[in-house]
Structures are given as C-alpha cells and as structure tokens.
Amino acid sequence: xxxxxxxxxxxxxxxxxxxxxxxxxxxxxxxxxxxxxxxxxxxxxxxxxxxxxxxxxxxxxxxxxxxxxxxxxxxxxxxxxxxxxxxxxxxxxxxxxxxxxxxxxxxxxxxxxxxxxxxxxxxxxxxxxxxxxxxxxxxxxxxxxxxxxxxxxxxxxxxxxxxxxxxxxxxxxxxxxxxxxxxxxxxxxxxxxxxxxxxxxxxxxxxxxxxxxxxxxxxxxxxxxxxxxxxxxxxxxxxxxxxxxxxxxxxxxxxxxxxxxxxxxxxxxxxxxxxxxxxxxxxxxxxxxxxxxxxxxxxxxxxxxxxxxxxxxxxxxxxxxxxxxxxxxxxxxxxxxxxxxxxxxxxxxxxxxxxxxxxxxxxxxxxxxxxxxxxxxxxxxxxxxxxxxxxxxxxxxxxxxxxxxxxxxxxxxxxxxxxxxxxxxxxxxxxxxxxx
Ligand SMILES: *Cc1c(COP(=O)(O)O)cnc(C)c1O
Numbered sequence: 001x002x003x004x005x006x007x008x009x010x011x012x013x014x015x016x017x018x019x020x021x022x023x024x025x026x027x028x029x030x031x032x033x034x035x036x037x038x039x040x041x042x043x044x045x046x047x048x049x050x051x052x053x054x055x056x057x058x059x060x061x062x063x064x065x066x067x068x069x070x071x072x073x074x075x076x077x078x079x080x081x082x083x084x085x086x087x088x089x090x091x092x093x094x095x096x097x098x099x100x101x102x103x104x105x106x107x108x109x110x111x112x113x114x115x116x117x118x119x120x121x122x123x124x125x126x127x128x129x130x131x132x133x134x135x136x137x138x139x140x141x142x143x144x145x146x147x148x149x150x151x152x153x154x155x156x157x158x159x160x161x162x163x164x165x166x167x168x169x170x171x172x173x174x175x176x177x178x179x180x181x182x183x184x185x186x187x188x189x190x191x192x193x194x195x196x197x198x199x200x201x202x203x204x205x206x207x208x209x210x211x212x213x214x215x216x217x218x219x220x221x222x223x224x225x226x227x228x229x230x231x232x233x234x235x236x237x238x239x240x241x242x243x244x245x246x247x248x249x250x251x252x253x254x255x256x257x258x259x260x261x262x263x264x265x266x267x268x269x270x271x272x273x274x275x276x277x278x279x280x281x282x283x284x285x286x287x288x289x290x291x292x293x294x295x296x297x298x299x300x301x302x303x304x305x306x307x308x309x310x311x312x313x314x315x316x317x318x319x320x321x322x323x324x325x326x327x328x329x330x331x332x333x334x335x336x337x338x339x340x341x342x343x344x345x346x347x348x349x350x351x352x353x354x355x356x357x358x359x360x361x362x363x364x365x366x367x368x369x370x371x372x373x374x375x376x377x378x379x380x381x382x383x384x385x386x387x388x389x390x391x392x393x394x395x396x397x398x399x400x401x402x403x404x405x406x407x408x409x410x411x412x413x414x415x416x417x418x419x420x421x422x423x424x425x426x427x428x429x430x431x432x433x434x435x436x
Contacts, residue, residue, distance in 0.1 A: 001389045005049040009037045030397040031381040041068025043407040046393060054393035055412050057402035062242050062267040066316055067407020073271050073312045080308040086300055093307035100314045101269065101279065104250040107259045111279030112288055113302040117241035117266030118146025120276035121204065123296045124262045125150065128202035128235040130294045131284050138192055138203045140183040142369030144211030145204055145239050155180035160188035183209055183368040184217060186224030193232045202235040207252035210242045210401045213358035214351040215366045222258050241266035245314065247354040248323050271309030322406065326355040329413055330404040333357065336417030346428040355404040379431055386423040392416055
C-alpha cells in the first residue's frame with residue numbers, strides 16, 4: 001500500500017501541530033507507522049491522500065453511527081449553512097434536539113448543550129458539587145471522561161484510593177479530590193463511601209466502559225452504584241458520551257433500567273459535528289446559570305449546524321429495527337473473529353457490547369483496567385498494521401473500541417472477517433517465530 005503523500009503530510013504536520021495531530025491517538029503512537037491523512041468519507045469507507053480505500057471502524061470514534069456523509073444529514077446541513085453558522089442567540093433547533101433527548105431519556109428533564117464531551121463531564125461535576133455542597137468525586141480506573149483536570153487522574157496502589165495526577169499540569173491537591181476505584185468493583189466504592197460518608201458529591205461512570213477497550217458492567221454493578229449514591233446523598237452521573245444512542249435509542253440507562261441523576265452526552269447527538277450535553281432532573285438543572293448560581297457558558301454552544309446534524313441523526317436512529325440491524329452486523333463481526341482464532345497459541349478475547357467491540361490480545365476476561373492492561377500491545381500493533389495495509393481501518397490502539405455503523409453492509413462485514421482471519425494467522429505465525 002502506498003502512503004507517500006500521507007508520509008509527507010505527517011512530516012509537515014509535525015512541524016506545526018504537536019505530534020502532527022489535534023488528538024493524541026490519531027498519531028498512531030500505540031501501533032507505530034504513518035497515519036493515513038483522510039480526504040473523504042462515504043458510508044462505511046474512508047479514502048486517504050494516496051487514494052487508498054479503507055473500511056472504517058473508527059467512525060470518528062463513535063459519532064458516525066450512520067456512517068460518513070449520510071445524505072439526509074448532508075442535505076439538512078447544506079440548508080442550515082445557507083442560513084448562517086452561529087448566532088450567539090437562541091434558536092428553535094435547540095428546543096427540537098432537547099425535546100428529542102428528553103423524550104428518549106426520561107431521566108433527563110432538562111439539558112444544556114456544550115461543545116464537547118469534556119465540557120459536558122466537567123460541567124456536570126461542577127453542578128453535582130454545587131448541588132450537594134461536597135467536593136470529592138469517585139471515578140473508575142480506565143474510565144475516560146474527557147481531559148478536565150480532576151478527571152485526568154489514576155489510582156494509587158490500593159484498591160480504592162485518592163487520585164494521583166495522570167498528566168503533568170494537574171495539581172496534586174486537585175487530583176486528591178478524585179477518588180479512584182476499579183471498574184465492576186462495588187465493594188471498593190462502598191469502602192470509599194464508608195471512609196468519606198459526607199464528602200462525596202458524585203460517582204461518574206461509563207455504564208459500558210469503552211475507553212479501556214470495551215468492558216461490560218457485571219450484573220449488579222450499576223445497581224450497586226445507584227444504591228450507594230442514593231444512600232449517601234451523592235449523585236450518580238452516567239457518562240453516556242459513547243453509549244448514548246449507541247447501545248440502544250436513548251442509551252445504556254434505558255437498557256439497564258437504571259435512573260442516574262445526571263447524564264453526559266456527546267458524539268452521536270452531534271452527528272459528526274462538535275457537541276456535548278449534560279442533563280438530568282429539573283431540580284438539579286435549574287441550578288445552572290442563568291436560573292441558578294452555577295456558572296457555565298459557551299460562545300458556540302447549541303450551534304445550529306451541530307443541532308441540525310444531531311436532529312437528523314436521531315430521526316434516523318428512532319426508526320424501527322435500527323438497533324437490531326446494528327446488533328446483527330456487530331454480532332456477525334464478533335462471531336467471524338471468534339471463529340478465525342483457530343489455535344489456542346494466540347490468546348484473544350473478543351469483548352463486545354452492542355456495536356462496540358474490542359479484540360484484546362489477552363486470554364483474560366475483560367473486567368476492569370487491571371485485567372485488560374496485560375494485553376499484548378506489540379501483537380496488537382502488528383495486527384493493526386497488517387489490517388490497515390489490507391484496507392481495514394481498525395482503532396489504532398489496543399485500549400479502544402471499534403465502532404460498527406449502519407453503513408457497514410453484509411459485504412463489508414464479510415470482507416472484514418476474511419481480512420481479520422488472514423491477518424490473525426500471519427500474526428500468530430510471526431508470534432511463533434518470535435518465540436522460537
Ligand atoms: C469521547 C468521550 C468523552 C470526551 O468527549 P470529547 O468530545 O472528546 O471531549 C467523554 N466521555 C466519554 C465516555 C467519551 O467516550
């Protein structure tokens with residue numbers, strides 16, 4: 001596969017942009033090689049600057065559940081853009097999308113639109129702290145909620161610990177107000193509540209973890225979080241930036257029948273344009289400015305183009321059998337991969353929830369960050385590179401999800417399974433030779 005032009009662009013990009021990118025994973029540090037520079041996307045495919053075509057399983061990291069450049073979304077955007085791109089004044093589009101979200105997710109009675117998932121979680125936590133009058137929060141190791149300071153923390157050496165900065169620039173004192181527990185471990189959360197019964201404002205959780213690779217919640221885990229937060233007067237925040245309108249219409253809370261106090265959204269609700277949102281009970285949301293004292297604002301928040309793309313995307317997702325089609329495609333992909341692993345020498349775990357899927361190069365069941373962190377990243381890197389050169393654009397990190405969209409056809413899935421089978425047998429042979 002030719003990547004001459006992408007190589008040149010990557011060199012030039014690195015002169016002007018740190019790492020040549022605007023978000024780290026795009027630089028392929030975890031897998032090596034040159035990231036293809038994308039010039040166009042259509043349906044399930046993306047095309048790079050050298051004219052290579054790929055079946056895309058990144059789908060902009062989740063927003064493009066309809067695939068690239070869906071005609072209905074593009075047509076609506078063309079009309080919207082003719083009317084201007086931003087007003088800094090209210091529009092009816094914001095009501096339309098807010099109504100769609102509130103009726104799809106009953107725990108959301110009111111919603112505030114922002115510009116990214118990071119802004120949504122950061123603002124939801126500020127609101128939770130204001131509402132409870134408490135400072136500490138609990139997050140889970142391996143859970144990602146954007147890059148706000150208090151969320152860029154890792155656990156210490158114990159089971160349930162004070163957070164430590166996970167990036168230079170995060171003040172240690174601030175990181176300490178984030179407590180960290182292992183995912184799927186309600187006991188550790190209970191321990192933290194016993195230690196700080198009156199100090200914890202909120203527990204923030206991805207109801208299906210998808211940022212350490214896909215890790216599903218064990219039965220009872222989310223229920224326990226609901227029970228503990230209610231008992232100790234803390235808020236339960238579901239970060240559904242990925243799972244919202246992905247695992248079903250609405251989101252994971254509809255599937256698991258758990259009512260969080262606040263929900264963070266992003267990705268799909270912007271249909272590929274920059275967006276985020278947080279919402280919940282009216283009583284809590286009324287505390288947000290201008291009705292209440294909790295300040296939060298945004299020049300481009302509720303942007304008419306983002307609202308338009310979100311509205312059209314949700315319209316299509318609310319049609320019958322959409323999620324059955326996604327489930328069908330994703331389960332065929334999973335089954336195909338599982339069948340392709342014909343030798344027990346290569347230890348693989350395929351972890352799937354709805355249309356989110358990770359192939360862990362590890363025999364461990366995916367339960368929490370500790371259990372997935374031992375995956376063989378070097379093998380994954382080889383797998384990824386070979387897939388890419390065969391025209392399948394998989395997520396360029398062992399600890400990310402692949403995203404199946406409605407644009408992935410039966411043929412796309414069949415081709416992908418064939419390619420993965422072929423690549424896995426290569427990787428397996430190479431790993432033998434490496435061991436010999
Ligand atoms: C992507 C993501 C975020 C951050 O959203 P951005 O729009 O990238 O800031 C937050 N939480 C979860 C669960 C995410 O997957």
